Amino acid sequence: MKKVSVYMPGFFACLMVCWIALSCNQANKKLPEDYELATAWADLTNFIAMTTPANSPTFASRCLGYIGLTMYESVVPGYPGAQSVATQLNGLGALPQPEKGLSYNWQLALNAGQAEILRSIYIQTSDQNKAKIDSLEQAFKTIYAEQAKDNAIVERSVAYGKNIAQLIFEWSKTDGGHRAYLRNFDKQLVFAEKPGSWKPPLFAQSFSHFPLHPHWGRNRTFLAVDSAIEPPVFIPYDTTPGSAYYQQFKQVYEKRKILTQDEKEAAIWWSDDPDVTFTPPGHSYYLATIAIRKTKPDLLKAAETYARMGMAVADAFRNCWKWKFEFFTERANTFVPQHIDEHWESFWPDPPFPAFPSGHAIQAGAAATVLTSLYGDHFEFTDSAHVGRPKDEIRDTEFKARHFNSFWEAAEETAMSRFYGGIHIPQDNERGLEKGKIIGNNVNGLHWNK
Template sequence: MKSSIKGLGVLNRVMLLAFVGFCISCQFFQKDLKDHEYTTNWSEMALFITKNTPGNSPTYASRSLGYIGLTMYESVVHSDSTYASMAGQLDSLSSLPLPEPNQKYDWILSMNAAQAAIIKDMYQHTSDLNKAKIDSLEKALLEARSVNIQDPEITKRSVAYGRAVAHKIFEWSKTDGGHEGYLRNFDKKRVYPQKLGGWQPPLYSQSFSRSPLHPDWGKNRTFLIADHKIVAPKPIPFDSVPQSEYYQQFLAVYRQRNALTQQQKEAAVWWGDDPDETFTPPGHSYYIATLVVKKIKPSLIKSAETYARVGMGVADAFIDCWKWKYQFFTERPNTFIPKYIDKFWESFWPDPPFPAFPSGHAIQAAATATVLGNLYGNTITIVDDAHVGRKPDGLRNTEFKARTFNSLWEIADETARSRFYGGIHTPMDNDAGLQKGKEIGENINKLIWQKSLFHKGK
């Protein structure tokens, strides 16, 4: 069965794996799964739920993946005495449940129970069918793992511990400002100041709403205090004079739109990650992490650390990015170019419903590349097949073909450039996003993940 699903797109694969959860006697779960395979099953389930839950947005998805990834790590961190909990290192997270001393735990079962609990907590508004899929996957993996556990008390204790960790993290999440953010995606009553170079609701939009998405998201608590204190980037001041630096930013977008190659069009569509159709840009980063885990096949604790770093990275990236978007409230090319360069111009990709500077795609992709590079080295070949199997984009005459990258930073760079190809971001938007995303990733890398490395002064 494993070989038969290899060629499917990620969403189809996840749907199939979720279905297998109902068929716990299937051969797929009878084999001895590797430790990292338990984590990737849950990452794929998290992405399936992210994509198939109402109120989907990149902001809320990033937050959810932050807590889901952290929960995975904390549910297994005590399996290795050299690793350190994030309790006491993250903003306002003073403590987490501890395992009972001198008692045996099966840490995969702890992780399994914790993931089921936190995904249902973060997506309480998902359908009953989706919740049943989460439950069935938990049960299938529980039974596959429990075959070789002789003492039922170990199973019971491990499951209870995982659920306790998930509960504590979820309760902490309620205080960050983003709880149930899907209920308030757009603020229709807010009045914004009019200014030269200010953002305007787009006519050519990928959203039904003409109100901006989550204008207060930047006020949310970041996972890291250091990420809250990052100095804001500085956009180029508005200037409509053709020789000005500001004008040249938009002229570059205009010229690129008129010279798009087929490969650039494919990149623009591939990285679009429209929340109405996909698991969103932060979900794509979580998927890249899954590809890395499948390729490297790390230990259970390092697999969980991977998802914690990436999850918190994209979560903090979106909080900081949204803080700066609404601080500067800058326009997109679809506003400037028709007014000052070509009144008939239209971008290749439709505008998202929020201000431009800095680029959200760029900042979260850079954070992801920075943390994954720290864990596994930047030079790694990845074949991104996230959208393989989707119908071709007939409007833009592009197909969804798997994309091959030879380094993690190459992925971040193309993610950023894809928005330039799409005509919805200027170079300054992308440059600032990549720079600040790298800072966020470096802050996460500086956390004490392994005590032994910390004591050695690394």
């Protein structure tokens, strides 16, 4: 199992607070706020992602898409002004509606749906994690069942939430990414041989000489329109000193010499390696949780926030991987030693897949676009996700909380962190943010209201 102890104090503290609050609520008969129900499940979702073996940013993004969608679809019938987005998605179709004339408890429906989709989509997780899912589900069920005071309402609501989750999970099994953790690397893959193509790095995060999920770009997108987005424009390969392509790598090379301490802190903060964190899309899901906890919205808006976020980062990663393997481009650790300085090494090790465009940038752009639409252009917040992690001794850098005045400010730093790390050239990040914004706007453009 992954080592997660280094990560407990920051993110895991929220989960522990949730458990304590649940215990107190049961003792005092006090109902949790609706946003507390939604964020408790989001916390556990990220904990499962962080502690499940063979996880990856690609697989995690996909999971978040289905988990967030399930949260929304399990409660939307309870809000007359809102509507399901199921028929607007890529092949899902209409989902069952509640029985007319009968009462439902939508908190119970959400609770059951989240437990069911988590158990299904992370079937490979540990027995300890499955027990956590069961425990959280039962804790909330006990609280809301006492409120309902009608066993028929309880069972009907639970059944509805589970049914929604099961139908969405069945749809997920046909997207091309089902149980993809069993095939992270294709050892039969034949690399493209061309100037400037990706090569297995010597200074790397993974020992694999094969790139991660090379076929991910064939997966079905949540929104059909996202699969038709035009590919980003790429600066043509040219090793001539002074050429546009050469200058992209020269900027990375020069930046490595003058990194400030704050830039080093940004580089390690947003690395979000799957071995020790909840991955980059999980970090975006966590930012959604920050927004929800700060504003304390009703159950519908909280669920819609996670649905928009999940589908946005899922489609961002799918498109990013499609383009990564179409362009199949090198990173600075290949170009710089060959054409600028043979002794150069990046601040951060390379991930095991091609460079263009940046996965961090595209998913951050999609996430910022979604959150800005829901919570405004000027949303001040502090990201404490990694607070408490031990100092990175290799790079002599601490994990310090990051403060932002907007979601786009956070997205831009996410992208720049990869430039600081020396693993992305500027065009990787710039094109990633641009395409992420398109994907986020497509998700925002779904008809969420009647």
